[in-house]
Amino acid sequence: MKKTLAYIRPYGGKxxxxxxxxxxxxxxxxxxxxxxxxxxDDLIPLxxxxxxxxMGGIMLFFALVALGxxxxxxxxxxxVSGAMTHDIRYDLFxxxxxLKCGQVDSVTMPSLISRLTSDTYYVNRMVARTMRMGVRAPILLLGGLLFCFLLDVKLALVLLAVVxxxxxxxxxITRKSVPMYMKVQKxxxxxxRTMQEDITGIRVIKTLSKTEYESQRxxxxxxxxxxxxxKAQRTMSLTNPLTTLILNLGLVCVIIAGAFLSGEPGVITGxxxxxxxxxxxxxxxSNIFVILSRGMASASRIESVLDLDETELVEELPAGDENCAVEFRDVSFSYNGKEDNLSAVSFRLGRGQSLGIIGATGSxxxxxxNLLMRFxxxxxxxxxxxxxxxxxVPADELRVKFGxxxxxxxxMAASVRENIDYDRGLSDDEIWRAAxxxxxxxxxxxxxxxxxxxLAQKAGNLSGGQKQRLLIARALAANPEIIVLDDSSSALDYATDAKLRAALAREYASSAKVIVAQRVSSVKNCDLILVMDDGKISGKGTHEELIESCAEYRAIAETQMGVAE
Ligand SMILES: Nc1ncnc2c1ncn2[C@@H]1O[C@H](COP(=O)(O)OP(=O)(O)OP(=O)(O)O)[C@@H](O)[C@H]1O
Ligand SMILES: [Mg+2]
Structure with missing residues (x-):
């Protein structure tokens, strides 16, 4: 909560x-x-x-001051609440x-979206309402009681007893409801998440005639x-009636006591x-508490993201082979920290060389x-x-090497130029060369x-192959040291794919290339090919070597290119 409240500080004056x-x-x-x-009591009798x-004039004056x-x-x-919500949303975005990829994995994307949208909204509501009611309600409560004492001490004591x-x-009630609102946000x-999946997957849903199934989900x-x-509202909704009931019981006591203790009608009216x-x-x-409990739950969800430490530690570590553009030395990795998704992966790739990676899905x-780019x-x-x-290597310095x-x-839904340039200030010549x-x-x-x-949203007005070509142009445009294409020529026909490979070898001869593909033809000419199987390298070498030595590679090649190949 402290961190959220600090966002009010710049608007302290207001x-x-x-x-x-x-x-x-x-x-x-x-x-x-x-x-x-x-x-x-005093003027009408006279x-x-x-x-x-x-006195009427004085009342009018106070009424106007109250209104204004x-x-x-x-x-x-x-x-104030609008401006601070804007700041929180900006910082959160x-x-x-x-955030590091692992952190996004653990918070999850839908949760980040709802923290950016609904949680910031509840924080806004909390601050706006608390500023309005937070001053007004206690003053009216304390002032009301004070004036009651000024009017009649004994009657006031009756009232005070119910507070x-x-x-x-x-x-x-509030103590019970805060955890409930946490559940609501979850x-x-x-x-x-479901909405996001359904909207992005609308075509799949239609194709598989799963509209009913998805509607049910x-x-x-x-x-x-x-x-x-x-459930949360039911608990919180007890507050108003309960408060009214207790106070009304107090009021009954006041009227009964008033009948015995005070005769003056003006005092009773006041x-x-x-x-x-x-x-x-x-x-x-009590309403503030309702809004506070929801707002506090949201604030803590926002703060838990703001508190994440996204700095990628840069430390002095022993150097590898200077002559290699890319080197993996006995690498193992696990996404969830339990079973390994990669194990014992080693390979070396010289500058200007190309690496092909092929293998079953999920291999x-x-x-x-992801590891090469240190995600x-x-x-x-x-x-x-x-x-x-x-x-x-500092993250910026590392990633600028890659296309x-x-x-x-x-x-993006922007022009072709903006999509290829992506705010890197590239000249049209550079863009055309990449294209x-x-x-x-x-x-x-x-x-x-x-x-x-x-381009329309998600480049909806381009074909799959056209999108892939634009993406490749974007990757090439800044003349990167290392070009990485992850399954990004799958929508190109064989002839275009071959032209692309030839152009890459010719135009980007000094860049190292890492090409992930499902098609043997896409990696066939690479200097080194890795055949991946369940997180391990099951074959490593050139196309010819692998045809000889790797049964799995030979099987893929035979199914795709015929035995003659
Ligand atoms: N963010 C993630 N969190 C947890 N597990 C993951 C994550 N990304 C991938 N995995 C798991 O790691 C394994 C390897 O995934 P990877 O994406 O590297 O496969 P791939 O070879 O690229 O497959 P494909 O050909 O389908 O793209 C899979 O079992 C996958 O379920
Ligand atoms: Mg993949």
Whole structure:
């Protein structure tokens, strides 16, 4: 909570002003019944019209101060809470961008999304309401009681006696509800996840005629959210009626006592008005607790992300072979810290050489790339780039060496130029050179506006093969030292794929290339080919060597290219 509250600090001046105005408005509101009881008890019996008008004028003045003060304070609090929520969202988003892959895996993407959206909303509501009611309600409560004492001490004592009961009820209910709201937010994460999956997978769902099945799956998570929310609300909804009941019982006592103890009608009228004010203040306070419990649950979810340490430790570690662009030395790795997803992986790749990685799905091909780019740290062994352990190179310095197309990469809803350039300030010449090598020039020329052609969201207005070519162009555009293509030519026809490989070898002769592919033809000409099987290297060598020595590779080659090959 501390960290969240610190976001108010830059708006301290406005916050103070809001609190002071709210204070003045609330005090003005409190004075009104007191003046009224004075008019009824002291002025009306005297029939002093001038004095009554004067007092009426004073009442009008206080009413206006109350109105103006409250409106202004509400505006200020909306500004402060809006601005601080903006800051929290910005920091949280930045943090999310910098998180290590393992941290994103453990918090999960849907949960990050709901922390950025609904949790920040609840924090906003908490701050806005607390600034408004947080000053007003206690002042009305304490002031109301104070004026009651001024009017009649004995009656006031009767009223005061019920206040602790109300306080205890609110405390007990709130204590129960905070964990409940934590559960509500968790169910919210589930719903966001299901929704995200359904929207992105809408075509698969339609193709497999699984609309009914998915609707049911969504209904289940939505029902779960509704029922946890219902439970939390049911507990919290006890607060208002319970507060009203206890205070009304107090009111009955006050009226009975008033009948015996106080004869003056003005005092009783004033008292009843203050009683309503005290009642409303109590209800306001209990409402704040409802909003606070939800807001605090959200704040702690946000803070738990902000508190994550995303710095990638850079430490002095022994160097590898300087002549290698990439070297894996007996690398093992596990995503969950239990069973190994990679074990005993070793290979060396010289500058300008190409590495092909082939193997069944789930055999660890992408994992090799994840470790090469240090998205995760190895559990054993070491990964070297240019002879330096990747853990001893600052992240920016390491990643700028790479031009990479990930397996399920993304394009932005922006122009072709912006997608290839990606804010690296590349010239059109550099962009065209990359596009030409990626075999994308021809189709970009055919687009209306060429490089200025706007892509739809997720590049929905391009074909699968066109998307892949743009992604490859983006990877090549900055002339990287190491080019990594993870299964990124699968949508290209054989002839285009062959042209791409030839252009890569010709135009990017000095760059090391790592090519993950399902097709033997895509890796056949590589200087070194790894055949992966269940996280281990089951074959290593050139195409010819592997055809001789690796049964698995031979089997893949035979099914894809015929025995003659
Ligand atoms: N983020 C992750 N968290 C946990 N396990 C993972 C994660 N990513 C991959 N794995 C597991 O690691 C293993 C290797 O995955 P990897 O993505 O490297 O396979 P791959 O060879 O690239 O497969 P494909 O050809 O389907 O892309 C798989 O068993 C997979 O389930
Ligand atoms: Mg993969």
């Amino acid at each position: 916050t103070a002003l809001a609190l002071v105005t709210k204070f003045l408005g609330s005090v003005a509101e409190l004075v009104l019944p007191y003046v009224l009881s004075h008019i009824i 029939k002093d019209a001038a004095a009554i008008y004067a 003060g409250n409106i202004w304070a509400n505006r200020l609090s909306a500004q 930045r943090k999310t961008c910098y 602790p009961f109300v306080g205890a009820a609110i405390f007990m 169910s919210g994460d589930n719903m966001v 969504f209904a289940d998570v939505a029902n779960n959210l509704a029922s946890t929310e219902f 008292f009843l008005t203050y009683f309503t004010i005290v009642l409303n203040a109590m209800l306001g306070i 660890g091909k992408t994992t090799i790339i 995760y740290d190895v559990s054993g062994g070491a990964v070297y780039v240019d002879g330096r352990d990747v853990r001893s 990479v197309v990930f397996q399920s990469d993304f394009l 030409e090598c990626a075999q994308a020039k021809e189709f970009i020329d055919g687009l209306e506006g060429g490089l200025d052609y706007d």
